[in-house]
Amino acid sequence: MSTIYEVAALAGVSPATVSRVFNGLSVSSEKIRLVRDAAEVLKFTPNRTARRLRNQSSELIALLIPDIENPFFTALARGVEDRAQQSGYSVVLCNTDDDPDKETNYLDIAVSENMAGIILAPASADGDLAHVVSRGRPMVAVDRSTGFDIDAVMVDNRAAGIAATNALFDAGYSRVACIAGPVGIETTEERSLGWRQVVTRRGNPAGHDDYLQHANYRVDGGRAAMRTLLDLPTPPDAVVTTNNLMGVGALQILSEAGITPPEFGVAVVGDLPFTTLLPDAITQVHLPARHLGTTAASMLMERIAGDTQPARTIVLRASVTQGATPVPTAR
Amino acid sequence: MSTIYEVAALAGVSPATVSRVFNGLSVSSEKIRLVRDAAEVLKFTPNRTARRLRNQSSELIALLIPDIENPFFTALARGVEDRAQQSGYSVVLCNTDDDPDKETNYLDIAVSENMAGIILAPASADGDLAHVVSRGRPMVAVDRSTGFDIDAVMVDNRAAGIAATNALFDAGYSRVACIAGPVGIETTEERSLGWRQVVTRRGNPAGHDDYLQHANYRVDGGRAAMRTLLDLPTPPDAVVTTNNLMGVGALQILSEAGITPPEFGVAVVGDLPFTTLLPDAITQVHLPARHLGTTAASMLMERIAGDTQPARTIVLRASVTQGATPVPTAR
């Protein structure tokens, strides 16, 4: 672990010159060679920690996501990475596990590590961002919004919920349930609000509040909720799930019960990951996960570059709705 | 962005005392209160960069994985995280994208950022680890081995390939192909070697070198390879894929061709992620992804704690083979 001093000594120049060489400042080509050779011999790599302490910033951006095992977030991460690398920034990923404490911990780290910026997919609405914001670190929220006045990029969740639900009614289903995520999570609330809006207008039978199920955001949550729905006195004949993983869970339960769409209607907000056998009756409302990432990264890059315009929110449409949803046959 | 000096001034103590308070060293409760209050007022958080420059180390460990979109690696990451958090370490994830250059870049970062340790799922066999190793940073390899004398934790890939192939023959298939990953990647080589070993013994028809297909490690690779296999003059009646994602691709192509296992035998080394409709005829050789992660993290923690025993390699068995593979019916 050699330092610029050792390189300087070996090259017969001053530490400042070594620093200049490594930062591309003007140095006589004579000494450049000397320094490079010496650095080569000593296997010198500049110590980023020291550089950072000096510069108060690094070429690292932190990306905090709530669930690293959810393909939606990994796709988003890829987007962030692609964009960041273009600008010479490296991305470190932190998994907050939907836990506000872990989130706060990683935010602290990102700030006190002097990272160049932060992209945050917030675990909860009430994370402690004041801290970060007050320090003036560039930050952009993605997927879910925060109570703070910062840049954000999101999808039109309401519209996504509406599209999913409409697709089901259009296909001829009449008792459309909804498997939503945990209460209080914005994305889920909005999507299920979309569902409710359509259902109110197009008419589920009255008195079926139990058609709205809350579950955890993962596969097992979807499974539990779907089981509950099937056990209802008057089960629904179709379901909207407000994210991809719960969609997987719901489909698993249906499959285990010997029910295959379009016998039962299924629409999922999000993309079903790694599908092998997929009834083409399933509706998917594709979310632009990767695009969310690139957009957020672009915004962050602008801020890092010094852009000081007021905070913006960009809303991406969950535009692409796919899924040949034929009129149910076997009912 | 306040410093210990400001806190010290406000609290009427010395910077050293502030430092001591924040590091839990003995300080009179009187001054502890003073310092805490001052820190509160100033919203002081210790600057990790400075601390690190001073300590030459941090409580951060870097995990480098080749494909963040592959559930195998995200499961592994979860394992690492769980174990690391237990010891008070935070994990930052870096996606090398199977690109040696990116890998080297992130390794450089990890080292020059003075991270406490590194867990590396190597992109290629010939990454430039000399650098890291020579600096004496604790490092453990996971999933694939390196040419270097460092700790490693892996699965018994040969055995996994053998188990998958045997399962297919046992079920009554007789022309068993193999979709392997890129040439030169250890895990894939080993697994396909396992396949070859069984096939040689239990007897594919002679002259079918084309039953071994190399593909990229992802879904589209599996798709392409499966298509090629089906187009062969004498197509196989079963296939082993050497990872999870290629398995997904193969199943997609079969499904699109209207072929459903067990009409055609499929065994995948790895776990099919997020399956919705899964013919129970499929054999899966489950890889202990998460366990790989926890084990690697444990080893790393030991090294960080100062353990200096010679490098160890731990081999985990891909023990659990699942999959009721009935004798094919419709042939």
Added chain:
DNA sequence: TTGAAAGCGCTAACAT
């Protein structure tokens, strides 16, 4: 163009 020197914020001797 080059060097000397200060200082980024913190911790750990050392001294009191």
Added chain:
DNA sequence: ATGTTAGCGCTTTCAA
């Protein structure tokens, strides 16, 4: 128990 101070490795004025 507490304060003083040197220094981690780097960059960047300021002079020369």
